[in-house]
Amino acid sequence: VIIILPFATALVACWCVWRGQRGAALAWWAVTAAVNVAWLFYHATSKLNLGL
Amino acid sequence: MSALLTHRLNVLGLVGTALALFFAFGWQVAYHELPCPLCMLQRAGFVAAGLGFLLNLRFGEHLAHYAAAILGAGIGAAASLRQVLLHIVPGSGAYGSPFLGYHFYTWAFILQTALIAYCALLMLVQWRRGSAETAPPVRCGSAPWAGLAFVVAVALMLLAGFAECGIGPCPDDPVGYWLLGTGKMSD
Numbered sequence: 001v002i003i004i005l006p007f008a009t010a011l012v013a014c015w016c017v018w019r020g021q022r023g024a025a026l027a028w029w030a031v032t033a034a035v036n037v038a039w040l041f042y043h044a045t046s047k048l049n050l051g052l
Numbered sequence: 053m054s055a056l057l058t059h060r061l062n063v064l065g066l067v068g069t070a071l072a073l074f075f076a077f078g079w080q081v082a083y084h085e086l087p088c089p090l091c092m093l094q095r096a097g098f099v100a101a102g103l104g105f106l107l108n109l110r111f112g113e114h115l116a117h118y119a120a121a122i123l124g125a126g127i128g129a130a131a132s133l134r135q136v137l138l139h140i141v142p143g144s145g146a147y148g149s150p151f152l153g154y155h156f157y158t159w160a161f162i163l164q165t166a167l168i169a170y171c172a173l174l175m176l177v178q179w180r181r182g183s184a185e186t187a188p189p190v191r192c193g194s195a196p197w198a199g200l201a202f203v204v205a206v207a208l209m210l211l212a213g214f215a216e217c218g219i220g221p222c223p224d225d226p227v228g229y230w231l232l233g234t235g236k237m238s239d
Contacts, residue, residue: 002219002220002221003089003092003213003217003221003222004092004209004210004213004214004217004219006093006096006099006100007095007096007099007206007209007210007213008210010096010099010100010103010206011203011206011207011210013103014103014106014199014202014203014206017103017106017107017110017111017199018110018199018203020110022107022110022111025103025107026107026116026120029100029103029104029107029120029124032096032099032100032103032124033100033120033123033124033127035096036093036096036097036100036124036127036128037127039089039093039096040093040127040130040131040134043089043090043093043131044090044093044130044131044134048137048138049141049144050137050140050141
């Protein structure tokens with residue numbers, strides 16, 4: 001997976017903040033968060049050797 | 053509690069997230085300790101949390117902005133906790149070298165949990181002020197510099213991540229930079 005994608009979408013969100021586009025910035029934040037969650041599932045859902 | 057105080061506390065939150073990212077990058081360069089995919093996700097969590105503070109500074113305090121910061125820190129904390137659990141069993145080793153007795157993923161979990169509590173306190177202060185949902189933006193000299201530091205930190209993460217992994221997957225235990233031809237691309 002493209003691990004740098006959340007940084008790229010966050011930079012787009014920063015650009016929207018700078019331009020004064022609040023809705024777009026929040027939308028790009030949501031994309032960033034969604035990518036983070038997707039990558040988290042990809043990298044962190046194998047079974048742990050623990051009795052939780 | 054004045055609006056200026058919470059504004060300054062938002063500046064502090066944004067500078068704090070930027071400093072965490074700068075420190076992680078500085079450590080990476082100084083000690084040649086490359087971040088693993090989970091480490092990258094922890095950094096991305098700091099970035100998503102910092103965006104909430106940035107929105108507050110630019111557009112005024114709003115519950116949605118605090119929610120963004122809390123959710124971002126929560127996602128990062130989940131990645132940190134996962135890595136802590138991977139190494140919590142004695143003899144299971146660790147990733148990277150410790151700083152002040154703790155490894156970076158433990159520090160990330162502590163800081164991101166603290167960020168969540170910090171946002172909750174700021175929301176409480178905003179509620180006490182009588183503006184439960186939104187407050188107009190405050191202008192001060194430090195906010196643009198804090199914003200610039202954060203944007204530079206995010207850009208640095210993007211460039212460092214690209215140098216290490218390109219636009220493909222990162223190996224679980226990276227040994228070098230993809231851009232310099234010293235890394236391996238298998239996962």
